[in-house]
Amino acid sequence: MTTTPPTAGPGAPHPGTAPPPATLDFDDPGFQADPWALYEHHRAHDPVHRSDALGGYAVFGYEHVREVLVSPRFSAYHPFRTSRRAFGPSMLDRDGDQHQRLRSAAAGPFRPRAVAGYAERIVAPLAGELLDELVAARAPDLVDVLARTLPFRVMCQVLGLPVEEAPWLAATLAPLVDYVDHGPTTLAEVTRRREELRERLQRARAGGARDGLLADLASDERLSPAEVVNTAVLLLAAGTETTAAGIANVLVALGTRPELYRRLRTEREGVPGVVAETLRHEPPLHVTLRFAAEDVTLGGVDVPAGAPVNAFLAAANRDPSVFPEPDRWDPLRRPRRAPLTFGAGRHVCLGSGLAVAELETVVNAVLDRVEALDVQEPAPRPAGRTFRAATPVRCSVRPAAGGAR
Ligand code: HEM
Incomplete structure (x- = not known):
């Protein structure tokens, strides 16, 4: 989750270097459309950057980003962190023992065996059911509908809430996510919607939910009732917008490569590489x-204690010293170091296994049912502020005769 303070004005230029096509400002339409040249520029010329627009520092290279995430010299805690205001206090903004306690209470259901169970029992049937409808209708917005709908249904079932509540959940969470994403939503609106969500989860905790993660959390003695609800809010927020973007991005990657798509229909062992890349x-x-938890010198730049540091995971993922030809999408790539998509260190994504399982299950479910998924030309490119997804996507759907398997 990103929690940078609100933006104001462009970042400083860099003498002696070609100006990048956008400014490091989430409000800049150039940034929202295409931040990659800007990341490259900073990585090469100004890797630990002081940014007025972001109200703090920003790092771009793999080693710096990893250092900021892993080193105890950087803290996740700030009383006014945007994500804390939006979702309530949670493991995301705690350090040390407090973080460990909250994280370990929620970790059980995200261990590999449990995740495999979710994929089989929850994700595959939900994806199949939704896709059967969309494919039968040859829905030109199949990718968008799948991305917008499935992660919320999955999280309802994982938590033990009725799937029928998924649309309400999506509408209630949207302003919270928009606020964290530097969007126009006000804090008053965020507070109102979060209280509605808390109230619903509180009721489910006290009465209805017998199976599922919410019931597991509620029976854990390490958590107070408020912590149970806040953990559930975090899981809902963390597990939906991100996965929705991942679904859209991977289906656009495949829908614009008909040759690869055709091959994958019979060679499913290629699916994990497509998702990972x-x-x-x-x-x-x-x-x-x-x-910064103390005065820190990072890449020769003094960062004073308390200063916010934006760790650009996406820029690290295209650091050429770690990922050769980083701008090339290559599903056969076998990186020697893990991309930082899911973060690193103590706060590394708790749901990464579920997210990957969800994306792989969705891709397989589409390959099973759709002979060709031709995405519009030119294909939509991922866009946005901190959460970035390809949308809207239009595609022509050719149903498979009897499936590929
Ligand atoms: C493609 C999908 C996803 C992406 C890209 C993603 C990304 C991330 C990242 C980068 C972090 C680290 C944030 C930080 O260090 O400040 C994180 C943390 C977290 N994610 Fe995910 N996430 C995804 C899906 C999920 C899912 C499906 C769940 C659960 C259902 C989930 C639950 C969490 C939680 C609870 C944390 C906080 C961990 C902690 O603070 O210890 N995420 N995620």
Whole structure:
């Protein structure tokens, strides 16, 4: 989750270097359309950048981004962190023992065996059901509908809420995510919607939810009732917008490569590489935030204690010293180091296994049912502030005769 303070004005220019086509400002339409040249520029010329627009520092190279995420010299805590205001206090903005306690209470259901169970019991049937409808209708917005709908249905079932509540959940979460994403939503609106969400989860915790993650959290003695609800809010927020962007991005990657798509229909062992490379190349979340816990010198730049540091995960994923030819989308790539799509260190994404399983299951479900998924030309490119997805997507859907398997 990104939690940078609100933006104001462009970043400083760099003497002696060609100006990048956008400014490091989430409000800049150039940034929203295409931040990659800007990342490259900073990585090469100004890797630890002081940014007025972001109200703090920003790092772009793989080593610097990793250092900020992994080193105890950087803290996740700030009382006014945007994500804390939006979702309430949670593991995302805690350090040390407090973080460990909250994280370990929620970790059980995200272990590999549990995730495999979710993929089989929850994701595959939900994806199949939704896709059967969309394919039968030859829906030109199949990608968008799938991306917008499936992650919310999945999270309802994972938590133990009725799937029918998914549209309400999506509408209630949208302003929270927009606020964290530097959008126009006001804090008053965020507070109102979060209270509605808390109230619903509180009711489910107290009464209805017997199976699922919410019931597991509620029976954990390490968590107070408020922490149970805040953890559920975080899981809902963290597990939906990101996964939705991942679904859209991977289906556009495939829908614009008909040859590869055809091959994958019979060679499914290629699916994990397609998903992994899309998550590296177009990560759903571009940046996260830390605060210097003490005076730190990073890349020769003095960062004072308390300063916000924006860690650009997406820029790190295209650092050429770690990923050769980083702008090339290559599903056969076997990187020697892990992309930072899911972060690193103590706060590394708790749901990464579920996210990857969800994306792979969706891709397989589409390959099963759709002979050809031709995405419009020119294909939509991922765009946005910190959450970035290809949208809107239009495609022509040719249903498979009897499936590929
Ligand atoms: C493609 C999809 C996803 C992406 C790209 C993603 C990305 C991330 C990143 C970068 C972080 C680290 C944030 C930081 O260090 O400040 C994170 C944390 C987290 N993610 Fe994900 N995430 C995804 C899906 C999910 C899912 C499906 C869930 C759960 C259902 C989830 C739950 C969490 C939680 C609970 C944290 C906080 C962990 C902590 O603070 O210890 N995420 N995610």
